[in-house]
Amino acid sequence: MRSLIARIRHSLAARLLLISIASLFAVLLVISVFFATGWGHKFDEVLLPHLQRYHAYLLQELGNPPTREKAAALASQLPLQILLFDEQGSWSSDGQAVARETLEKPRRPRNSELYRDDHSERFYLHHRSGDTEVFIGISKFPERGHGGPLLLLIALILAVSYWLIKRLFQPLKPIRAGVAEFSEGNFSHRIPEARKDELGELAGQVNHMADAIDAMLKAKRDLLLAISHELRSPLTRSKVALELIEQNDITDGIRRDLNDMEQLLSEILESERLKNAHAHSVLQRSEFSLEELLRDVTGKLDPDGKRIRLDAEDCICLLDRPRIKLLLHNLLGNALRHNRDEIGPVGLHARCHDGQLVIDISDHGEGIATEHLLHLTEPFYRVDPSRQRKTGGYGLGLHLCQVIAEAHGGGLRIESVLGKGTTVHVRCSLG
Incomplete structure (x- = not known):
């Protein structure tokens, strides 16, 4: 749930949808305030005279004094509710009793004979003829229905809006993928x-x-x-x-x-x-024994056999032997250069597994800080720019090793812990 909320919070589409909703509410609020302040003042000038003229026609039909018979006849002809309050009591044209106390003047319009009954939700025009009060219901508010369909419709509109916004920003996915490729x-x-x-x-x-x-x-x-x-x-x-x-x-x-x-x-x-894009055609693949190659390389770098601990499974490799030999020579040379022999020898583990040559070389050196690991295979990159040639090289060895591994359909990865040492993992496709 938290991840979903976080994803929505950081979603550009969700933010845009929320901004649109907030903007819509702001517009509706401005319109409401405009009509409340502007239309209310114009009611007395524009609509009230028409209502009063209509009211006068209706009162003329009711007679003076108004009678219940004429009121019933008029209510049967027009969609009106007529209330009479006289010495005989209260009377309603539709038979529904209305208490006089429930009829109150609304705050607006001012200085008019407009009343409202909160129970029936009608507006009434008022007239007094002697001891008789006449209320003519001119409108009735629509009945309030359940809010379920309205909420469902709003949710549907929001869902469609979100989908349209997501579709609008769909090109961001290939742009993000392209930037990752670059x-x-x-x-x-x-x-x-x-x-x-x-x-x-x-x-x-x-x-x-x-x-x-x-x-x-x-x-x-x-x-x-x-x-x-x-x-x-x-x-x-x-x-x-x-x-x-x-x-x-x-x-x-x-x-x-x-x-x-x-x-x-x-x-x-x-x-x-x-x-080069056609690096695979540059490789000269040939079959050779992995164990024989490893002993050839380690024999030259460690003639006494004390500084390198070899752990290998013999298998027949179909690789570019000279370049794999160069890769091993560079990586083992780096490990021997930085290894602390008093702690232990350099570890060389090699095997063929799942169609790949897997090589792991580890030393007991000082280790490398995390911020340097991603840059070690860049050309001419040095952890310490002040190092001398005999201790640091030119910064091309690891880059060349990575290029050789990638040309063979594999890769090179470096792990290191400060104070403990460094391990280089190499993978090369055998096919």
Whole structure:
């Protein structure tokens, strides 16, 4: 019940309906006040003379003094109720007794001979002829019926109004879904622009915004790729020239820096190649043993077998072996770099389950704050921008791992607890 009330309270359609109802009541109130103040003052000037003339004709028919026989004859000809109060007592043309005390002048109109009987809900014109008082009933209020049908009709009108308002705002659903797609990076998605109203224009503007963002990101990627390609040639020439000079500690440091730059360029080109719309055609899938691949990677990163605890189920995988190997190498390298070996080794769990390769890598590092987790796979993102290359890398490794997993029809998810460590979950489709 609370959730329903909260949903209605936050519903745009419900708010608009309430505003419409409030506006309607305000209009009715203004109209009522207008007629109450304006029409009441005009009653004596406009309607009362006609009523008095009609009253005079009726009194002429009743005679002077009025008799009950003439009153009965007149009441039988016209839809009137005539009351007589004289020495003989009270008399009513319809046989219904009316006490004189119940007839009172209404507050409006003023200075008129208009009376009202609250019991019969009639208005009466009054005349005195000697000792005889005459009351001629000129109208009768309609009988009050039950309020059930009226309430049902009002509820039906409100329900139809709410449905129409909901239908009016129906385009907000595809707009919201489209914005969610854009936030996931799917800028090829398009929001339908069937409507020609403001919401249709909004959908068109959001699509235009998505095109602009996609164009800017594409230009950024193209620039990055162009720079990466252009740097390969001077990088290769530098490595060749380095081999031709006398080797020492300085040249060894230069060689390491050149190798790091070459790795960085390779990761940039590889990630952009796999992010292509036809990434599945780039993959070179082949069958291989999962256990053999894991031992190959861990043997190079942990020759002594003390820093990585391997828990794997052997199975035959149909995946791009070099790229899966690169993924494992990057993730295990990160885990070993941040792991506190005195607490325990890095955990590597791998198995084939339900048509997927499932890999979980956990360390006992310092952990990562929650606000950084969603950004870890962004290119060049670093939790601590001041970190050095040897401790923090360039910020492309996790991004490349995510791209490799997604190219294989899977994904990468990171969980971390400050002070306890981090776990990376990888899923890749085997088919």
